[in-house]
Amino acid sequence: MRPISYSRATAVADAVAAVAADPTSDFLAGGTTEVDLLRQNVLLPRRLVDINDLPLTGIEDRPDGGLYIGALARMSEVAEAPAVRERFPMVAEALVLGASAQLRHMASMGGNMMQRVRCGYFRDASSPCNKRDPGSGCGALDGFNRGHAVLGVSEHCIATHPSDVAVPLVALDARIHTEGPHGRQVHALDDFFLLPGATPHLEHPLEHGELVVGIEVPGLAMARSSCYLKVRDRESYEFALTSVAAAVDLADGVIRDVRLALGGVATKPWRARRAEELLRGAPADIGAFRRAAREELAAARTTPLNAFKAELARRTVVRALATLTGTEHAS
């Protein structure tokens, strides 16, 4: 781990000005990604600007029934908030199924959006990685890629986006609020996470010094009936192999409206728009769920090691929808 220097900010404008003025400075929030990757020599900032004293911890109700979650609210605080548990259960469930109790006390919501991938080749500073070192190649393409993505991949990067909570948030059309050298910006979450394409080192549209200050979750009545289903190699404290965030508005056995997003299978939190389209107006039965899941995964590009994920994701979608709608699941 290289030497670093340290500043602590108490005002958003000070933190933004300090980092924006210095390409070698990074923000430090919960530290669960930053300190880990500093120690691996994957991140190499000269200075950290500690933002933990900034007044960005609130969880506020919005007039439309939605929420504004301060970027420094910790994962554990958001998971326990009554408004989140009642109105957006899939968000609370995704948070509680992520990481461990200790990490959830440390990690901030803004930091969760900015966390880096868990790809072993990205995290190993001596392996080629187009994300860490553009143009150096991708160790994962022909390497150990059992956990890697099957949707949204390119020939330059197949790293899976690791966040759980970003999956329900993208289903909810959440928006990221930032404060930066050019003032306040609002980014739709689906546009905030970039596909790797030929530039996997670009993960967000943020400029240097632009700070995530909050996450706006629009009100959505059917989110009260929502769930997050996570499938993983062990029962707890593990990243998803596949996951599904789903909310359904059901009337007389027909799906009036639906929100669906996938985790663990894509290079970004994956909004399943094709599946949503097929499900809207369809009867809530296993056949419709299977058809929607099949269509959404049709674009999957797999490797011999991760080919199982396409089928696992299809089954996870069907299971989540069946559970949510109380549909008989003929296995």
Place this chain on the structure above:
Amino acid sequence: MSAPDIPSRAPARAVLPERGPEPVRITLTVNGVDRAVEVEPRVSLLDALRERLDLTGAKKGCDQGTCGACTVWVDGRRVLACLTLAITCEGREVTTIEGLAEGDELHAMQSAFIEQDAFQCGYCTPGQIMSAVALLKEGHASDDREIAEWMSGNICRCAAYPHIRAAIRTVRDRA
């Protein structure tokens, strides 16, 4: 769309004071006592506790936030000391396993771990106990399944898990 009240384009101070990279003098409040120590900003809370303050209860297992052996409390919340920089703890209350006992009187959870034989090699035990006490405060110990889930950030290579859960149940049911 209205944004919450966060000052936009407020005048910024030209330069934030910068400390390091050479060792800087910081004050940590550990188990209720102010302790001055010279550390580089890159030094973890775990290394500061163990190497500078001779508080070797918190253990270094993985040093990458996966095993839980370094679990301490910062401002009353259980966190991982290996992924926490010591300098970020200035002005916060740090509690370690050494701060649990009252003089020679062990904390109830420490006694329960002994009674229930909740360890073999003992290396993970300080982290397990700091997590277990926090778990009861957090209120997620209703049954063994919930205890297992909310203790999953503390790995025990000897697999003393059934006895660890028994110790937690004992203290929970005494309260």
